[in-house]
Amino acid sequence: MQSLEFQDDRLRLIDQTRLPHEVAYLDCRTAAEVAEAIASMRVRGAPAIGVAAAYGMALGAREAAQVLGGQADPERLAAALRTVAERLRRTRPTAVNLFWALERCLEVVGRASALGPAGVAEELRRLADQMAEADVRANQQMGQHGAALLPPRTNVLTHCNTGALATVGYGTALGVIRAAVEAGKRVHVFVDETRPFLQGARLTAWELQRLGIPMTLITDSMAGYFMARGQVDLVLVGADRIARNGDVANKIGTYTLAVLCRAHQLPCYVVAPTSTVDFELASGADIPIEQRNPEEVTHLNGQRIAPAGVQAAHPAFDVTPARLVSAIVTEAGVCRPPFELSLRQAVAIRQTETLPAEALP
């Protein structure tokens, strides 16, 4: 299963707001439609929205070809595509993969704008395809590295959705679980429902069910109960942005799990590709936290659950300080503290495309 696929003239997405009730597809034929799909979380998950945005840029270049004509001035073309990138950039502020992908797209635009709109569109499409393939490959590599951390029989607790739906395919934290199961380990998963958007109850439960991996769905408030009873061995989560010191922004509730892990002396592992690391940020204090519509808290499936007029807050992410993170599993290996060093090593390894499985540093 892939969360998204480019077909001829459109980006076809699984509409994740409709799961688990139905597997509905959404076809985006314009960059604006891709931006809307990202903002409304029809496609979500840091790696998935990065690749979706790259395809959005390719669609934007095709639109530019129609508007500007086949022989557009390279400067005008580049300016038009910077506007498209800006539109895609404004959708969600926290996950850095989105910005990382758009920057790589704009580099291609800079290099290829002399080829004209059609040529640029072709190059952007090629780049997005490469990102999509690299994402699945990176997930499988993270799966291998991370699976080695899991005992032969284990109870894992996870939060939000980090599976095939959050990526192009396979998954990050859920990819580690899949790889462990494929390697013959016996894994049972506690799935946090992950209010308010219910990515755990709606998406992770659906993916695990399809994969035949045993699970127990719980509310976010139950994680501590099961840890205190000794029923959880470790926590595996993804990340939306990692500062260079190893502070991790991830779905709201992750920080609480990390605090609980420390209180119960359990490992808390973060699984994310190196594209999630933002070396420009010294610490998590600099990561912008998306504040979403509070109606996502006061309503559920369009039904009001709180009294009318009640004020609510909806920070969509929180920051887990590096001191509470046991390891960060990347496609280049397992990074251990101090993360400032090990994350740089992971990126260096990634860039030389040599991918040893041993731990870093």
Added chain:
Amino acid sequence: MQSLEFQDDRLRLIDQTRLPHEVAYLDCRTAAEVAEAIASMRVRGAPAIGVAAAYGMALGAREAAQVLGGQADPERLAAALRTVAERLRRTRPTAVNLFWALERCLEVVGRASALGPAGVAEELRRLADQMAEADVRANQQMGQHGAALLPPRTNVLTHCNTGALATVGYGTALGVIRAAVEAGKRVHVFVDETRPFLQGARLTAWELQRLGIPMTLITDSMAGYFMARGQVDLVLVGADRIARNGDVANKIGTYTLAVLCRAHQLPCYVVAPTSTVDFELASGADIPIEQRNPEEVTHLNGQRIAPAGVQAAHPAFDVTPARLVSAIVTEAGVCRPPFELSLRQAVAIRQTETLPAEALP
């Protein structure tokens, strides 16, 4: 506002499953109807279900009068009422106030059974009335004692519902907030929505709105985020049962809040009447934890939110160890560690009906 009221031949309850959408009343004319209302959480909150059960016993005695006739044999009458008590006892296992109330009712039955069914019904009605009045009075006393712990301007985080709805009137933890506001303190409340039953989003938000107390509704997973930002000064929660060492069983998620308080060096206060203390239990490990229907996790307002066939768990309570509890506010004063001593002192004071405000021990 009172959560319940006895009128002529019926116990009239606010149906808490219908809030906040409508204020609907449920009339219980038999003990079985009261038992059903407790089991289905139409009336909930440890103090409220204790008093509701006592009125259920009074209704059961009236039914016995009809079945057994006005001059029933005292032994047969007592046996019939023990059966009624057993039916009420089986509704919910964790909150001890229920068992405490039923035991006091059976003591009255033992003393009064020679008066015949009508006389016993009258005595039980009188006892239930006394419990209801004592509950409101105890709440107001807890409010006074607890309010003294709050700074003049403060941000309190609370979980579940501990207001007038959870008691006969006024509230325990929410009563402390009310008393602080009535004393001129400026209190803003973070309200955990409290999945799966949403007592926070549905009931606490509704009560605070009616009282005009400023609040922000959050999901349970957001408490850590606001604590890390320094936006929470303290946590106030109720209790369903307290072991004699001070371990506290309360709504699922309370333990996690206590762990978060410790990590952020914030006070975690429990507010509960002495009837919540179970001196027969040495520690929280002995408190039975109600396992409710997992459909309350996989569904919301009758709507399925998780895929069909997914296994879920629904422990309705967790146990917070005494070492994470800063103080227990009772109607007899504020109990501090070691709780084994201070809780006994509180009960002794309660029994002599002298109620000094100073801290215990």
